[in-house]
Amino acid sequence: MKQGNVREAVLDLLLKIEKNQAYSNLLINDTIKKSQLNPKDIPLLTELVYGTLQHQRTLDFYLQHFSKRPLGKLDTWVHILLRFTLYQMVYLDRIPDRAAIHEAVQISKKRGHQGISGMINGILRSIQREGIPKTEKIKDADERLAIETSHPDWMISRWIKQFGKEKTEAIAKANLTHPIHSARVNRTKTTVDEVLQSLEQAGIDAEKSKQVPESITISKGSLAGTSAFSDGLITIQDEGSMLVAHIMSPQKGETILDACAAPGGKSTHIAEMMENTGEVVSLDIHKHKVGLIDQQVKRLGLKNIHTEVMDARHAGKKFEAESFDRILIDAPCSGLGVIQRKPDLKWTKSADDVKRLSQIQLAILDAVWPLLKQGGRLVYSTCTVDMEENHEVISTFINNNDDSKLDKDMYKRLPDAFLNCSGLKPGMLQLFPGEKGTDGFFISSVCKTIKGGS
Numbered sequence: 001m002k003q004g005n006v007r008e009a010v011l012d013l014l015l016k017i018e019k020n021q022a023y024s025n026l027l028i029n030d031t032i033k034k035s036q037l038n039p040k041d042i043p044l045l046t047e048l049v050y051g052t053l054q055h056q057r058t059l060d061f062y063l064q065h066f067s068k069r070p071l072g073k074l075d076t077w078v079h080i081l082l083r084f085t086l087y088q089m090v091y092l093d094r095i096p097d098r099a100a101i102h103e104a105v106q107i108s109k110k111r112g113h114q115g116i117s118g119m120i121n122g123i124l125r126s127i128q129r130e131g132i133p134k135t136e137k138i139k140d141a142d143e144r145l146a147i148e149t150s151h152p153d154w155m156i157s158r159w160i161k162q163f164g165k166e167k168t169e170a171i172a173k174a175n176l177t178h179p180i181h182s183a184r185v186n187r188t189k190t191t192v193d194e195v196l197q198s199l200e201q202a203g204i205d206a207e208k209s210k211q212v213p214e215s216i217t218i219s220k221g222s223l224a225g226t227s228a229f230s231d232g233l234i235t236i237q238d239e240g241s242m243l244v245a246h247i248m249s250p251q252k253g254e255t256i257l258d259a260c261a262a263p264g265g266k267s268t269h270i271a272e273m274m275e276n277t278g279e280v281v282s283l284d285i286h287k288h289k290v291g292l293i294d295q296q297v298k299r300l301g302l303k304n305i306h307t308e309v310m311d312a313r314h315a316g317k318k319f320e321a322e323s324f325d326r327i328l329i330d331a332p333c334s335g336l337g338v339i340q341r342k343p344d345l346k347w348t349k350s351a352d353d354v355k356r357l358s359q360i361q362l363a364i365l366d367a368v369w370p371l372l373k374q375g376g377r378l379v380y381s382t383c384t385v386d387m388e389e390n391h392e393v394i395s396t397f398i399n400n401n402d403d404s405k406l407d408k409d410m411y412k413r414l415p416d417a418f419l420n421c422s423g424l425k426p427g428m429l430q431l432f433p434g435e436k437g438t439d440g441f442f443i444s445s446v447c448k449t450i451k452g453g454s
């Protein structure tokens, strides 16, 4: 397949993402599976789709200087074609500008009339001649940061208010870099060294993590088709997520509730730590997602996970009060910590989503709390960087429940590498993108006091 066709696939994908608000990662995987694309073209397709989504606002700032019409008035396909062609010109050194422009003009001739291809050619040639405009002229410093790092204003102002300017700049810049790929070794079946040997034979570059004992980091190659993956020796998982099971610290034979469990990354980690003893009850509100947990349980050869389709807010109807030793709520959230992997979240999420989600998070906490044994531990986590969904949800919950208290010893169960995290507070850890090479992630541990005890 010629490169021109790859770019047409990119245009179709970006149009679908823009119009249907479909998730980029799901759509790309689906397109790759269904299309006849030459495997050699897939890295370019992925780079153009993710890169354009990631740098969308900066690209629009540049384009607006050269377009006579407001960008919002252009046909969507024209706007998107300009965006991803400019992405190649600004960010991809290996593609000559004239080649990128030529491809854009060819596509525009197929899709539109002569006038449109002339306009596209005109805008792109002007940028090629004059260079991109400077952002220094943007007077408002917060708006400049938002445009330079391609984030919406509301997100940048929120982070500045919550974490300060310096931290916000670090988060926003880290969001533009490539995420680190890591995987968890299933120590019920094998060891880290054995997995590394097997991956080396499969041509994958991987090494032991310096941060989490059961983690390996991958610098080259895809794990999906390897025997280590199909034989259930590894699970692809970010190291921030791996910390959850460490903070839970489940003991052999315990009964654990994972209230929002699909696709099962953390349930399976907990079950592995319990070495196939006890029981992990894994709930999810969506039936098809519970099927995904079942697939992972089978692949990993685990015997101690029981799955059920259930809205965690109704768990009290099915399970007895004080019946679980530990509970995990890995809550539905805005996902602002995984922008490196899902850049479209910047353009689809809003401050209203954060508010709505924080109410659901609190409702789930309230519903499952009675199910925790006295003296037990509840771990709450999200993959977001936002105080309203994180610190505030936990503080509100603790204020409303006299038998709850922050677990001040939580840090003792963290691997040493995380003890100097800037977001570590008593009973709470906010991981920021870029700080420890993990996703932006939040974990809090809450203890249930024993009646009549302290």
Ligand SMILES: C[S@@+](CC[C@H](N)C(=O)[O-])C[C@H]1O[C@@H](n2cnc3c(N)ncnc32)[C@H](O)[C@@H]1O
Binding pocket: 241, 259, 260, 261, 262, 263, 264, 265, 266, 267, 283, 284, 285, 286, 289, 310, 311, 312, 313, 330, 331, 332, 333, 364
């Ligand atoms: C962040 S994801 C969980 C990821 C999972 N813990 C893992 O590590 O693979 C949140 C999950 O909560 C589920 N969910 C949303 N609302 C729920 C509810 N009211 N009750 C139970 N599950 C819910 C979603 O379907 C989603 O699968």
